[in-house]
Amino acid sequence: MGRLTTHVLDTAKGQPGSGITIEIFRLAAGHREHVGEAVTNMDGRCDVPLLEGEAFTPGEYELVFHAGDYLRVQGVEDDEPRFLDVIPLRFGVADSSQHYHVPLLLSPYGYSTYRGS
Template sequence: MGRLTTHVLDTALGSPGQGIRIEVFRFSGGERTSIGEVVTNDDGRCDAPILEGDAFSVGEYELVFNAGDYLRRRGVAADEPRFLDVIPLRFGVADASQHYHVPLLLSPYGYSTYRGS
């Protein structure tokens, strides 16, 4: 069964990104539709897949990581507006029967992502 998961790692601190709110969107016919939101747990993961089964289909998705709120809570000093505040990751799902793991490696001045498993 296909599913969508994520994991946030704070590479500046070498620890999981705890309590990060992630908004989830689907694109269809040029329309961006909100399909929910999740919050990372103490391990920087979500307690369950973001989407799975019939709720997960071929198409384009976007995960919006509210990183600025997390960095403020961690006491990371920065000028406002922050260099990184809201991080949108838009990606395509070609085979909804597979596992799409979309991690975010985060620091106050950079991030990276990839498709994991």
């Protein structure tokens, strides 16, 4: 069964990014549909897949990571507005029977992502 998962790692501190709110959107024909929300646990992961089974279909998606709130809690000082606050990641799903793992590697002034397994 296909599923969508994520994992947030704080690369500046070398630890999981816990307590980060993530919104999930499905994109289609100029429309952005909110399909879910999750919060990372102490391991920087979500307790259940973001989407799976019939809810996970081919198409374009966006994960929105509320990183600024996490960075504030971690005591990272920055001018307002913050350099990084809300981080949107858009990606395509061609085969929804597969596992799409979309991690976020986060630091106060940069981030990266990739498709993992």
